[in-house]
Amino acid sequence: MGEEYSLEDRFQQYVEAENKVEPKDWMPEKYRQTVIRQMSQHAHSEVIGMQPEANWITRAPSLRSKLILLAKVQDEAGHGLYLYSATETLGITRDELINQLQTGKAKYSSIFNYPTVTWADMGAVGWLVDGAAIQNQVMLCRTSYGPYARAMVKICKEESFHQRQGYEIMMRLAAGTKEQKAMAQDALNRWWWPSLMMFGPSDDNSPNSAQSMKWRIKRKSNDTLRQEFVDKTVPQAEFIGLTIPDPDLKWNEERKSYDFGEMNWDEFYAVVKGNGPCNKQRIINHIKAHEEGAWVREAANAYAKKQQARKKQSAA
Amino acid sequence: MAEKSDFKIWEVFIRSKNGLSHKHVGSLHAPDADMAISNARDVYCRRSEGVSIWVVPSEQITATSPDEKEPLFTPSDDKIYRHPTFYEIPDEVGHM
Ligand SMILES: [Fe+2]
Ligand SMILES: [Fe+2]
Numbered sequence: 001m002g003e004e005y006s007l008e009d010r011f012q013q014y015v016e017a018e019n020k021v022e023p024k025d026w027m028p029e030k031y032r033q034t035v036i037r038q039m040s041q042h043a044h045s046e047v048i049g050m051q052p053e054a055n056w057i058t059r060a061p062s063l064r065s066k067l068i069l070l071a072k073v074q075d076e077a078g079h080g081l082y083l084y085s086a087t088e089t090l091g092i093t094r095d096e097l098i099n100q101l102q103t104g105k106a107k108y109s110s111i112f113n114y115p116t117v118t119w120a121d122m123g124a125v126g127w128l129v130d131g132a133a134i135q136n137q138v139m140l141c142r143t144s145y146g147p148y149a150r151a152m153v154k155i156c157k158e159e160s161f162h163q164r165q166g167y168e169i170m171m172r173l174a175a176g177t178k179e180q181k182a183m184a185q186d187a188l189n190r191w192w193w194p195s196l197m198m199f200g201p202s203d204d205n206s207p208n209s210a211q212s213m214k215w216r217i218k219r220k221s222n223d224t225l226r227q228e229f230v231d232k233t234v235p236q237a238e239f240i241g242l243t244i245p246d247p248d249l250k251w252n253e254e255r256k257s258y259d260f261g262e263m264n265w266d267e268f269y270a271v272v273k274g275n276g277p278c279n280k281q282r283i284i285n286h287i288k289a290h291e292e293g294a295w296v297r298e299a300a301n302a303y304a305k306k307q308q309a310r311k312k313q314s315a316a
Numbered sequence: 317m318a319e320k321s322d323f324k325i326w327e328v329f330i331r332s333k334n335g336l337s338h339k340h341v342g343s344l345h346a347p348d349a350d351m352a353i354s355n356a357r358d359v360y361c362r363r364s365e366g367v368s369i370w371v372v373p374s375e376q377i378t379a380t381s382p383d384e385k386e387p388l389f390t391p392s393d394d395k396i397y398r399h400p401t402f403y404e405i406p407d408e409v410g411h412m
Contacts, residue, residue, distance in 0.1 A: 074362065078362060081344065088325070150342075303347070304347035308348070
């Protein structure tokens with residue numbers, strides 16, 4: 001009795017009791033900033049992530065695969081929009097968010113700075129990149145910020161088709177001609193390590209992670225998520241006769257998990273800092289699309305004003 | 317140049333099937349109600365999630381503030397006689 005709790009303490013107890021934080025509730029400023037940063041980074045990743053896949057829409061090998069790829073890319077646009085609108089509930093505008101992306105102030109997932117050079121990459125991206133994203137997003141369905149958690153529930157429902165269609169592409173190529181199987185293996189070789197790096201630095205090198213876990217924004221550590229992903233994915237590769245490009249990969253009976261090799265963190269940080277194969281191109285494309293779309297926004301505004309004027313006139 | 321900020325923010329509500337209420341699903345930007353509806357269809361209904369859409373300008377919504385939570389909602393907490401479990405009815409009477 002008589003103990004004084006600060007607002008911060010009460011907030012901490014509140015999230016620890018698995019309560020959700022809603023937009024107008026009091027929250028520590030650092031919490032607000034962290035959630036804005038994480039959600040906007042996530043939204044930007046969905047949007048930039050459309051580019052490596054859109055690259056193959058016109059060259060999809062069949063009408064069926066073209067329809068599927070179109071639907072997937074359209075979903076990613078939707079995911080970006082759910083997340084932008086959830087981020088806006090914290091008092092930042094869409095224009096500010098887009099500006100942060102275009103000026104490099106905000107980051108997006110480094111995985112999208114790798115090029116998609118063959119059709120098999122559409123398989124590897126769906127299977128591995130969406131697969132890794134799902135691992136993270138399932139956890140985020142329980143994040144403490146209400147609008148983020150709700151956006152994640154909707155996104156997770158849509159993601160599972162993304163991973164399945166990717167795996168189906170890999171499965172078909174792996175069961176095809178020698179050349180097709182080699183193409184699938186090559187894609188797996190190139191996408192495996194970058195996919196593992198999607199989970200971020202290892203726990204000892206991830207200082208922000210601890211605070212995010214404390215606030216229940218993040219529910220599992222980077223290394224835990226990565227391990228879960230490896231354990232799920234290795235048997236899937238074996239099933240279609242592809243080899244994970246890691247000589248150190250080995251089942252550990254004691255841990256009931258796979259041991260795996262060390263990631264190339266120099267490469268990871270180089271790509272994060274903007275020196276990946278496609279960083280510049282991705283942002284240039286985004287700015288170009290945004291500017292070339294300006295007339296659509298202008299026309300929509302003009303049309304809305306005209307309609308309004310007409311309504312007023314006929315009412316008068 | 318027309319920027320996004322000229323567009324209003326709209327809250328989107330979707331009835332997933334007849335018999336259920338419209339439920340808030342998120343928000344979006346649009347210059348007017350008609351375009352808000354068509355954007356809502358593209359953004360929130362790509363898998364037959366709905367049979368009816370409502371869009372409402374966010375600025376038109378009046379909400380209670382979290383600071384009022386106590387005075388508004390706690391007075392009902394101590395009226396336990398409003399709940400069926402408050403009354404003890406012998407088991408022999410059966411389900412009531
Ligand atoms: Fe997505
Ligand atoms: Fe996806």
